[in-house]
Each structure stands twice: as structure tokens, then as C-alpha cells.
Amino acid sequence: MKALCWHGKKDIRYDTVPDPKIEHPRDAIIKMTSCAICGSDLHLFDGFMPGMEKGDVMGHEFMGEVMEVGPENKKLKVGDKVVVPFTICCGECEQCRRGNFSVCETTNRNKDLADKVFGHTTAGLFGYTHLTGGYAGGQAEFVRVPFADVAPVKIPDGLSDEQVLFLGDIFPTGWQAAVACDIQSTDTVAVWGAGPVGQFAIRSAVMLGAKQVIAIDRLPERLSMAKAGGAITINFEEESVIERLQQLTKGKGPEKCIDAVGMESHATHAIDGLYDRAKQAVMLETDRPHVLREMIYVCRPAGILSIPGVYGGFIDKLPMGALMNKGLTVRTGQTHVNRWTDDLLQRIVDGQVDPSFVITHTASLEQGPEMYKTFRDKLDGCIKVVLKP
Numbered sequence: 001m002k003a004l005c006w007h008g009k010k011d012i013r014y015d016t017v018p019d020p021k022i023e024h025p026r027d028a029i030i031k032m033t034s035c036a037i038c039g040s041d042l043h044l045f046d047g048f049m050p051g052m053e054k055g056d057v058m059g060h061e062f063m064g065e066v067m068e069v070g071p072e073n074k075k076l077k078v079g080d081k082v083v084v085p086f087t088i089c090c091g092e093c094e095q096c097r098r099g100n101f102s103v104c105e106t107t108n109r110n111k112d113l114a115d116k117v118f119g120h121t122t123a124g125l126f127g128y129t130h131l132t133g134g135y136a137g138g139q140a141e142f143v144r145v146p147f148a149d150v151a152p153v154k155i156p157d158g159l160s161d162e163q164v165l166f167l168g169d170i171f172p173t174g175w176q177a178a179v180a181c182d183i184q185s186t187d188t189v190a191v192w193g194a195g196p197v198g199q200f201a202i203r204s205a206v207m208l209g210a211k212q213v214i215a216i217d218r219l220p221e222r223l224s225m226a227k228a229g230g231a232i233t234i235n236f237e238e239e240s241v242i243e244r245l246q247q248l249t250k251g252k253g254p255e256k257c258i259d260a261v262g263m264e265s266h267a268t269h270a271i272d273g274l275y276d277r278a279k280q281a282v283m284l285e286t287d288r289p290h291v292l293r294e295m296i297y298v299c300r301p302a303g304i305l306s307i308p309g310v311y312g313g314f315i316d317k318l319p320m321g322a323l324m325n326k327g328l329t330v331r332t333g334q335t336h337v338n339r340w341t342d343d344l345l346q347r348i349v350d351g352q353v354d355p356s357f358v359i360t361h362t363a364s365l366e367q368g369p370e371m372y373k374t375f376r377d378k379l380d381g382c383i384k385v386v387l388k389p
């Protein structure tokens with residue numbers, strides 16, 4: 001089959017690889033109908049995330065038709081249309097039973113390595129480094145789904161791929177980030193980063209009843225999409241984020257702050273941005289936490305910082321004094337996708353939200369390597385890419 005494979009920094013290729021096979025009785029093989037490039041794939045593309053090996057199949061946001069089912073899988077039938085969450089979960093361990101699917105204790109095949117790096121293992125993820133199990137991803141014609149009797153979400157007839165594809169990652173990720181904010185009707189929610197996850201965090205915060213939602217980015221096309229979703233916008237290249245947030249909250253600061261940027265934040269005019277880039281370049285720091293520092297500084301005391309943005313390793317110069325003395329709560333984590341999918345699918349069926357708004361580019365799988373560049377460099381107004389095998 002054909003697939004997009006990682007070969008090193010900035011080197012994704014459209015390769016021929018062996019077809020996946022049923023390896024365990026609970027598996028299923030899915031024939032891809034649509035897949036997407038996620039912002040966190042760019043951390044692999046740019047070489048910021050450790051644990052990739054040459055030839056790894058990329059992709060963790062995908063859907064398709066069930067082609068083959070293992071003999072112990074009672075949930076799926078050949079021909080079912082499914083969205084596959086990026087978190088692989090067993091459904092049986094203590095964390096899965098608590099709904100903490102992204103920290104499933106059993107699905108990471110490289111548990112020992114993850115235990116060493118993070119202290120504990122987290123779930124296996126599709127197409128996302130050997131630290132999370134080294135599973136082949138879904139930017140391919142076919143994919144093997146382990147524990148396929150747990151996570152895949154069956155899609156009712158009458159919905160397009162574009163409406164439901166993002167249930168596998170960015171929609172529940174933005175939603176979980178907003179839910180983690182415990183939004184009250186008097187709250188201002190500020191969202192740093194109006195990329196795909198930021199867009200869903202914005203719309204989720206609006207759906208959850210925030211008084212005002214503020215989007216911070218530098219790209220006009222992202223800011224206008226955020227505005228269409230109900231946000232007030234701040235372009236951080238044109239104005240001071242901190243001053244504008246103070247102004248919009250009568251000097252009190254937003255109660256809830258969402259970091260939808262993660263480890264590669266830009267800090268155009270800030271001294272700390274130069275510091276982080278220099279330290280990162282000589283491997284003394286893995287991630288650039290400019291957004292985190294800014295959130296800690298501006299968040300209203302007793303507020304919540306919600307972090308769906310991906311971080312990989314270590315950061316420094318984090319203002320712990322401000323974090324502690326202001327009594328801020330930090331909530332973070334990979335998305336517990338299946339905790340939210342029933343509710344979100346119903347909202348799509350009811351017409352409350354149509355996630356396809358975020359798609360700016362559709363291309364063939366073969367055009368994938370080119371589309372990684374277009375997406376990474378935000379060329380041609382690119383916000384979200386869908387690929388069709």
C-alpha cells in the first residue's frame with residue numbers, strides 16, 4: 001500500500017510499504033477514506049519530538065471503512081464507517097475504566113521506555129513516535145487498529161467525512177481544553193493559538209457559555225476564522241497581548257487561559273523568545289514556553305490554565321512564584337478522546353456544530369509531502385489539510 005513515511009527532519013515521503021495485517025483477535029483493518037495532518041505532526045516533521053525511526057508511517061487523525069475484523073472483535077463489522085481516535089486504549093485497565101483513555105496503562109508497546117522518560121507510561125498513539133508505542137499511523141491507504149473493539153466511533157449514515165473526521169482528535173482536543181476551564185457565564189476565556197485546535201477550543205468555549213472568548217494569533221486568516229466562531233481577536237504582531245487583555249477585562253485579566261500552541265511558540269517581540277531559541281538550538285532546552293509564561297503573568301488570580309498544546313520535554317524560566325502566589329490551577333494532557341465522542345457526535349448530528357469549517361485544503365495522499373510544507377509554513381491561507389488516499 002501507499003503511505004506517508006517519516007525519513008528525518010523535514011523529510012516525509014510517499015512510500016510503498018507492506019499492507020497491515022490482523023495481528024491480534026481484537027484488531028481491525030480500516031481502509032482509509034479521509035485523513036488529516038495535525039499540528040502535532042509538525043513537531044515530528046520539524047524534528048522536535050524524539051523517538052521517530054526512518055520509515056515510520058505518519059498520521060493520527062483518520063477515518064474509513066472497516067475492511068477486516070479479528071475473530072474476538074464483537075463491536076465492528078466489515079463495511080462499518082468509523083472514525084478512529086488517536087489514543088489507543090484497552091478499555092480494561094484502571095485508567096480506561098475511569099475514562100482516562102489517553103493514559104491507558106497497557107497499550108504502549110514501549111512502556112519501559114516511556115516509564116523512564118515520563119515516570120509513567122501513557123497510552124499508545126497512532127503514528128506518533130516510539131515513546132508512545134511506535135504504531136503505524138493513518139496517513140496511508142490502510143491501517144491496523146489494535147483494540148479496535150474499544151475506541152473506534154461508528155458513524156451513522158448521512159454524515160460526510162468532513163463533518164466527522166475531526167472527532168478523532170482536534171475537535172475533542174479543543175473541547176476538552178474548554179471543559180477543563182470550568183467555564184462560568186461571567187468568564188473571559190483567552191485562547192493562545194488560532195490553529196485547528198485553537199479554533200475548536202474557541203467554538204467549544206462559546207458553546208459552553210463563556211461571556212467573552214479572545215483569540216490570540218498573528219495570521220489574519222486564522223484570526224478571521226476565530227472571529228467567525230465568536231471570538232474577539234488580538235494580533236500579537238500588531239499589539240501588546242497583555243495590554244489588550246487587561247483592557248478587555250477591565251484590568252483583571254482573563255479567568256481562563258488556553259495554550260493551544262505548545263512547545264514551538266513564537267515570541268516575536270519578546271526577550272524570552274530569543275533566550276528559548278538559543279537554548280533550544282544548543283539542546284539545553286527542548287521546548288519554547290513563551291505562551292505559558294505569558295498566560296501565567298496575565299491570568300486573573302485563582303484562574304485556570306488549560307494546556308492542550310503539545311510539549312515534549314523540558315522548559316525553563318517558568319515563573320513558579322507567580323503561578324503559586326496567584327493560586328492558578330494548571331490542567332493539561334493528551335485528549336481522553338472517547339470521553340467526549342458520544343456527546344460531540346450528537347452535537348454534529350443535531351446541527352449544533354459543523355467541524356468542516358476548519359478545512360482550507362483537500363489533496364490526495366500522494367500530495368501529502370507537499371501539504372506538510374504548505375501547512376507548516378501556513379502558505380496559501382492554510383489552516384487544516386484533509387488528504388484522500
Ligand SMILES: [Zn+2]
Nearest residue numbers: 038039040169
Ligand atoms: Zn493531533
Ligand SMILES: [Zn+2]
Nearest residue numbers: 090093096104
Ligand atoms: Zn487501558
